[in-house]
Amino acid sequence: MSAPVLVSSPPAPQSVPVGSLPAVSVQEAANTGQHSSSGLATAGFRTARYLLEEWQQGSYTAFYRAAADRDSSERARAQDKQLAAEAEARAQRSQADGTRKLGERLLDIHYWRSELARESGELAAETELLLQQRDRLERALDTSEIPLSIASDNLQCRERRQGAELVRDGVEVELLQEVELIRNIQELLKRTLEQTIQQIRMNRAAKETLEMDWSDKVEAYEIDDKNGRYNNQSTEIQFHPNSSKYEDNTTTPDSWAQFSHDNIYKAERERLASINLRSLIDNILQDTSQDMRTQCGAVDHAFAKRCEEVEDARNKLEMHLKKTLGEIGDQENNIAFLKQAIKDKEAPMKVAQTRLYQRSYRPNVELCRDPVQFRLISEVGELTDSIEVLKLRLENAEQCLINLEDTRMSLEKDIVNKANSLFIDREKCMTHRTRYPVIMKLSGYQ
Structure with missing residues (x-):
């Protein structure tokens, strides 16, 4: 806001001392006195309108007025120069302060943009690792069909035993336990796979929010960087009378920073949840695979023991x-x-x-x-x-x-x-x- 311009009013004309001018009577001033030239002797000549003293008085008055006007004009010019210099200095200070503020703003934008880019990269890497875990879950779920098929086929084959051999022995008990174990593992893997897919969606949603915020900040950075390069000699500058107002949808610096902070916080929360889920998937896959192999060993041991018993019984029968x-x-x-x-x-x-x-x-x-x-x-x-x-x-x-x-x-x-x-x-x-x-x-x- 520019300072008010102070303009000095011209000084009043200086009054002439009464004793410095000859006294003039009212009749002389009116050219009606005893020395008036309005008589017959002046007939045929032009009658003077002012007396000499009046003429001198008028000259003195003009002199004083001209001097007063010059003094007033000089003072006004001096004040105008001072005001213009102050306005120029103020404009330069305001422009420099605006440029400095733009620089500070650029630093803030760069900081949050870097944080958003860092968190977005980490979240993308974490999502990629979670995608690998999802693929592992899918492969493990598909692979579990093989032992389930083997155990089911074993049970069906053993239904073809004849006579008293169709007995509920230890092998059948272990096979039934193996089938139940594999089905429970498949249910667990399916639930974990659904949870993993949901977490991937949430990671991608958080990453999209970060990227949108990052994109806005890149655009804002380019705009403010361009504005910071403008000077009085720039050719692109022009008047925008309605630009110096606050928009209804503007934010405050605190809310602006809090918005990016909240986005990063949500992304970090999803990333930590993804890390925990990956660890859980590792444990689940390790435990389930170990359980299936342990049960497979138990079934194989039961088969071997049962074969020994049957073979021994056959030998005795023979x-x-x-x-x-x-x-x-x-x-x-x-x-x-x-x-x-x-x-x-x-x-x-x-x-x-x-x-x-x-x-x-x-x-x-x-x-x-x-x-x-x-x-x-x-x-x-x-x-x-x-x-x-x-x-x-x-x-x-x-x-x-x-x-x-x-x-x-x-x-x-x-x-x-x-x-x-x-x-x-x-x-x-x-x-x-x-x-x-x-x-x-x-x-x-x-």
Whole structure:
């Protein structure tokens, strides 16, 4: 705001002392006195309007007025020069102060612009690392389908076991636990993946806010830098009468700095959340992969143990089958022996019964119960008892042979079932489990 211009009013004309001028009467001034030239003697001549004293008085007055006007003009010129010099100095000071303020403002803008660029770069780098973790989660989730498929296939294969081999053994328990573990891990990985995708969106939103703020500050920096280069000799300057006013949407320096500070704070908060999430992902992938490999080892150990048990049982069954087959042969020989023994008793029975029959034809008193008769009857009884005993033994032997045949069939069936179980567990399941992914692949690495 320019200082008020002080303009001196011209000084009043100086009054002439009364004693320095000749006194003039009213009649003389009016040219009507006794020395007036208005008489007949002056007829034909022009009558004077002023007296000499009046003329001198008028000259003196003009002299004094001219002197006073010159003094007033000189004082006004001096004041004008001083005012112009002060205005020029004030304008130069204001312009220099404005240029200095622009420089300070440029430093502030540069500081916040640098902070925004730094935080934006760090957030971009952090987002890139989080994207890598997201890819690891996706690969780990895809890889988890392999052990789930292996475990499910093992359970389906073991459903084809026959007879008593279709048992809920330790292998099945471990396989069911493995399936449940993998499904729980997949749910955890899916939730973590969704959280990671949401964090990436938030990181990108915060980065976009930083970039918009940074872009505004770059534009403001260019404008103020251009303004700071203007001087009185610049060719681009011109009048803008309506520019010296405050806009309705302007901010204060404090709110301006607070805006960038809040943006950086939010970005740092998202970046820290992203860092914590990456650490959590690392722990989750490490723990889940270790858990799956541990459970895989437990299943493999259960398979190996079960195969040993089944193989041992099969070997014992084969041994019993071999003994049973031997016993079957011996029992068949025993049955043949018993049959022959029974057959061998037919001739003595015929002899004894023939003797008794023939002696029944003895005449009269000769039909005596003599010792011979008692002995022959006793002999027939003994032979009958022997045959009955041999027949019972033959029945028992035949029943034992039937039992042995059933046992043989059962043993052979059990051996076949155990061989089938061994084939399923060892050749199908355990061979398939060799495709189980390693820890690095389960952790999401390529």
